[in-house]
């Protein structure tokens with residue numbers, strides 16, 4: 001099913017409603033735009049030192065995803081990412097520090113092995129934290145219903 005302007009308008013109204021309910025007043029969230037972000041139905045990118053959140057709604061979605069309830073769920077999901085952003089950054093830094101020591105066995109940043117290990121450790125840390133963040137979001141979402 002193709003995403004329409006009407007879906008986008010509802011989604012944007014939902015984003016504002018949830019943003020206000022969660023008290024995310026420090027964030028600027030310009031109106032979401034329709035973009036190709038398959039397989040996700042929605043996506044949020046935090047920019048400018050976490051002052052700006054750009055939200056996207058996918059070009060296509062299932063009937064459920066584009067229903068009123070589905071659009072509200074997606075808006076809530078993306079706003080929960082904002083709410084958890086600071087927490088996720090702290091946890092990522094901790095996981096990163098642990099992974100870097102384990103992978104590199106050293107901490108000289110000029111050592112190319114340490115440099116590459118740190119980059120790879122960052123990717124692993126982000127992946128681990130993202131998975132845990134989604135577990136929290138999914139539990140909050142199911143509790144809400």
Ligand SMILES: [Zn+2]
Nearest residue numbers: 077081134137
């Ligand atoms: Zn997500």
